[in-house]
Amino acid sequence: MTITTSGATRPVGGGRRATAARTAKFVVLFLVAAVFLLPMYVLLVTSFKPFEEATASAAWLLPRNWSLEAWTVAWRELAPGLWNSVKLVVPSAVISAVLGSMNGYVLAKWRFPYADVVFTLFLFGMFIPYQAVMIPLQQLMISANLMGGLFPVILAHVVYGIPICTLIFRNYYASVPDGLIEAARVDGCGMLRTYASVILPISAPAFAVTLIWQVTQAWNDFLFAVFLTGPNSWPVTVQLNNVAGAMTVAYNQQMAAAILASLPTIVIYLILGRYFMRGLMAGSLKG
């Protein structure tokens, strides 16, 4: 639509120049896309090479003999980590999304004195470097005798996920007409009743956004995991780092492991890209 409007106002004779400009634009965009895909190309071709072929000199070439050998090894190495990641990601995402939904509802529609201050204090939690809470968090977990399992990481992801979840839900609920809440109130609904029968049924898109965001964050996290988990509860990022850090591991296995560890979030991104995008935009504080 934009193109036709501007085309209509363009002076006669500009047509060829416009076509040239459009071609140049496309070439630049295409080249950038190619550069962006370069690392993915390397990952893919290397992961399908047998051990002997995964050498530096042949690295840019396609595999001569396609092989699943590296994938088998990577799967064996990472399987426990993948399972741990699933076990920590699901509760982290669900709990923080639920808390975010309740907070967002109150902060948008059922405000209490100084709600703005509370909201701003919440938001700051989104930006803090987690290093600033790591040592005390670890000490706290040790003295509470909770270290060793997945609980400390889940707790960390829930707590530090509250700010962004609250932000997403608050912005989402802000667009719900106040009249809807008023009507429920007139009908005698209290706060919780209004939440359950008016707000929750229309919350699915916001839940999709927060769940995707939280799943991606928790899945890709390394810092909390490495501080707060032991070898038995290492999630996939920590295991990948260990696998890749070992000098003896061949390139093909490292690359296959990297793909394997990224597959779940990539799949989410490709299938639910629209919601993924909205989560990204919410991160910029814009409603």
Next chain:
Amino acid sequence: MKRARAWLPGLLLVSPSILLIGVFVYGLIGWNFRLALSDQHNPIDDGDFVGFANFVALWQEARWPAAVGNAVVFTVVFVGGALVMGWLLALLLDKGIKGESTLRTIYLAPMAVSFIATGVVWRWLMNPAPADRATGLNALFVNLNLDFLVNSWWTAPNFGMAAMALPAIWQLSGYIMALFLAGFRGVSEDLREAARVDGCSEWQVYWHVVMPQLRPVTLSAVIILGHMSLKVFDLIIAIAGKQIVADVPAVYMWDMVFEVRDPAKGATIAAYMLIAVAAFVIPYLVWSMRKERSEGRA
């Protein structure tokens, strides 16, 4: 003020989160500062209050100023690079182009991947081995007869951190593109049309009409990139391990906590990191809250 019966239930519903944030954000930050102000230099002893001694002592070491310098180089290149790249891509996509959604998918895809996985491939791409046994990008340059481009990447002593910022730019510029694209498309077509009627060229329309409206988006982008940059950790660990040449505050802190086992020093580094982020995030949060309130949304 409304009667308490009207707002109390709301406050109660938010109270679990207030409690969690109060304890695990503000409580632990306070605890961290208390540790940083003490002389607890091993995990067993109790520490005494020593004021800002640790904060001063850090600057007298060789390693800390170097780590800060690295973080500054990384931040400048990363934030600048991702902004320019994201802005350029959004500008080129703004008018719509064939295959736009595919291109956007490609630019954004790296966002879905962890820094650790990114590190695996970029460590190989940016392998610093010289031309005769080059791997990764250096090997590509040799094959294409672009030998002058062969370089030592992140292992270069002074500006190696600029190379280290490349994977971060790769990962984040799609995100910045998305922010700018939304910004570009948020500028009403009427406004652009009005400028065209007044005789503005397409370029002038961008420069005088569209760009000024992008300031809030640019600010958001700088805040997001900046706070990520100051705490960069996973990427460095995945590419360089713990080599001094790529030292940054987060890696230094890691060493102090887990290798040297000096809680007070680790807490001091963490405190500096928090102060650096807070210095620009707090004004930003206050500003955006005020703005929102004056626009009557709150």
